Amino acid sequence: MVAIIIPYYKLAFFEKTLESLALQTDKRFIVYIGDDFSLKKPTELLEKYNGRFNFVYHRFESNLGGTNLVEQWKRCVAMSKNEQWLMLLGDDDFLDTNAIEEFYNYLSKNKTIEIDLVRFKLKIINNLEIVEENNFEYDTIEDSERLLQRMLSKEETITASEFVFSRRIYNINGGFINFPLAWFSDYATWLQYGLKSKIHNIETASVYWRLSGINISSQFKSVKQIRLKVNSLFLFMNYVETNFKVKMSIKDKYIFEHLNYLLYEIKFLDILKLMIPESIKFRFKFFPVIFNYILFRTQKNILKKIRL
Known part of the structure; x- marks a missing residue:
């Protein structure tokens, strides 16, 4: 049954x-x-x-x-x-x-x-x-x-x-x-x-x-909720690393794309406040991709200011 x-x-x-x-x-x-x-x-x-x-x-x-x-x-x-x-x-x-x-x-x-x-x-x-x-x-x-x-x-x-x-x-x-x-x-x-x-x-x-x-899959209501989703992303990727052999380039691309999806409308300072503790929490395991994403957002901010 x-x-x-x-x-x-x-x-x-x-x-x-x-x-x-x-x-x-x-x-x-x-x-x-x-x-x-x-x-x-x-x-x-x-x-x-x-x-x-x-x-x-x-x-x-x-x-x-x-x-x-x-x-x-x-x-x-x-x-x-x-x-x-x-x-x-x-x-x-x-x-x-x-x-x-x-x-x-x-x-x-x-x-x-x-x-x-x-x-x-x-x-x-x-x-x-x-x-x-x-x-x-x-x-x-x-x-x-x-x-x-x-x-x-x-x-x-x-x-x-x-x-x-x-x-x-x-x-x-x-x-x-x-x-x-x-x-x-x-x-x-x-x-x-x-x-x-x-x-x-x-x-x-x-x-x-x-x-x-x-449903939850569609919602981005608050910075707090986004922080929880980012945490889940890293927990999932930690599970993947523990149980499967996946190329680092594939994992980093997946994380980067999800970060951009989740954090696209978040202010830069809020991103820093969110990402630094997450990096520490996972003992800097995901620091390279986090750093690349922060660099990406920094460049976007600079270009935005130049255009203004």
Whole structure:
């Protein structure tokens, strides 16, 4: 049985999520909805889906996702029982109607293979409601190193929602890898889960991930939040260095591009205040790329002043 875990907080697109579950051609799943003390309870909407699929709803008495999203994921997983398979689905994401059916078909065809991590094809819905596909070539069974290569080269997007994982591998690893704001937590977790029994890709069904502008992936609200994301970036790259062999030039390029993405609108002095402590925290491991980024921003500031 598959336990579909939904850490709920936003009502905006939740009905689309529920409808995709109600329309599944294979009903061998149970949904666990962990309400993170949301501002808008989904209880009235859930009444509409009573009897259409099996679900358990629980409203927590405090908000945890605002301070530690990974711990919110974990307490939602703790709602589940003894289901062999787990899936973490965002409250604004949804599945093709044949997703669960194709998952069981894959398991049936590969009974002799050890499987801990299965991935559906990912499609992204942008803020214009346009569906974008990950157009990349991959093997049905691939190792974590190959997935990492595509991550670092930005060939594709990775999310928390398109993976199904065994409870066994979840327990062995003590749950999800915890980085601030869960930024890069899913990346590191899937790489870790795939180290031994690899990643099994299903092309015949998709998960739709919504880049809505109201999720953490879309937000840059404050310098504090950006600092946490920068910290997660370095924690992730530290994980990569510990577990994989990657060329320094590739790692530095990846870090540099993410820093520019995160810090693009931040004032130069705030960048210095943010980056110097981060450099010290990681014992200057990432100092060369940090220095290059600060130099890059310095040059931009000089050119801006000349033009003025």
